[in-house]
Amino acid sequence: MKKFALAALGGTIAGAVLATQVAGPLLAQEAARKSSVYEQLDLFGDVFERIRAQYVEEVDESKLIEAAINGMLTSLDPHSGYLPPKDFDDMQVQTRGEFGGLGIEVTQEDGFVKVVSPIDGTPADEAGIEAGDFITHVDGESVLGLTLDQAVEMMRGPVGSEIVITVVRPATEPFDVTIIRDTIKLTAVRSRVQGDTVVLRVTTFNDQTYTNLEAEWQKSVEELGGIENVKGVVLDLRNNPGGLLPQAIKVSDAFLDAGEIVSTRGRNPQDSDRFNATKGDITGGKPIVVLINGGSASASEIVAGALKDHRRAIVVGTKSFGKGSVQTVMPLKGDSAMRLTTSRYYTPSGRSIQALGVSPDIVVAQPPRSPVTEEETPNGRPSRSEADLRGALGNDSMTEDERRQAEEELQKAEAAAKLREEDYQLAYAIDILKGLSALGPND
Helix, strand or coil, X not given: CHHXXXXXXHHHHHHHHHHHHHHHHHHHHHHHHHHHHHHHHHHXXXXXXXXXXXXXXXXXXXXXXXXXXXXXXXXXXXXXXXXXXXXXXXXXXXXXXXXXXXXXXXXXXXXXXXXXXXXXXXXXXXXXXXXXXXXXXXCCEECCCCCHHHHHHHHCCCCCCEEEEEEECCCCCCEEEEEEXXXXXCCCEEEEEECCXXXXXXXXXXXXXXXXXXXXHHHHHHHCCXXXXXXXXXXXXXXXXXXXXXXXXXXXXXXCCCXXXXXXXXXXXXHCEEEECCCCCCCCCCCEEEEECCCCCCHHHHHHHHHHHCCCEEXXXXXXXXXXXXXXXXXXXXXXXXXXXXXXXXXXXXXXXXXXXXXXXXXXXXXXXXXXXXXXXXXXXXCCCHHHCCCCCCCCCCCHHHHXXXXXXXXXXHHHHXXXXXXXXXHHHHHHHHHHHHCCCCC
């Protein structure tokens, strides 16, 4: 017993000695690190004082400090940044669904402003700005070398004022676009009925999105005379730049009965979180096609990824933008705030889409609009049929009801052909839903 006690005591002493030997260098390293940080802060103070005293013109000290803070944040990644009081207030207004500006979601790449996507129905959208465009100049002034917030500030201005932006697009020469600034009122969700398909167009994820989605869905169901007449749903997330994470979770949950929607993982394990669907699918299990493209980012990628991983929807279009990080807005003193990337999000399969995007199940590019009309063939000549020929025999085998049904089917086919000219990707999505419904009853 004594030998055991002595052995245990010896082990404790040896462990303590070993811990001291390990802790000593670690404490020294931590002390050296802190000393280095304090030296750098002293250096910052020295630079600040020299600018105040010796710069060629008198400087605004508060702006110097703001610039230093913003520089520190923007050096981390393209989505972190400092929000002065006015910008913080503007951001809060935007999430409520109404703000002034051009109507584009932007990021920064290679020093220039890159358009993530224009927002439907806004001045930028109507002016023809496209996802992937680079903005190199604003009113003739280069944005190269500016932070993203500085470039965005250049594009802001009074409602009704004019702005000229220089755009660079692949395979084209730089060109100028004149836009009139306006108040941007976002309708988060719009719906339309296309035959027996409900098309839900989600343009952004703000405070109104889920409420709008429910209302638009009910309106479309009533238009079709009941949910039993709905054969499928197209959830159009193209050029949706994202927005609020809780809204993306709610929209995903609207079409799922169970399972994980998204998980977020921060620097520390305790900062991780997981969000699951609750019972209740507003469509009652109707087949869904989700449309995405390179302008689908952030929250829209969460929805597309969740529905794809659960095999709840077929994803059609082109690869999404690939913004797989979560920003937390942290209020600071003086009514300002900082936007800091605090975690990455992962689809239910555990895959991060950061810089990769969501890949569609079926790749369908949107071709340039064809000049061929429904009344012409590709060679430009008017189309002709047997019925157009002089002296053609009539069809006496059809009853009046059959003839009326044939005419209705022809009208539907012509409408489908017209839609393919207007929006090929949407027409493709609807064709998929028709194919799914033809396989069997839609329960």
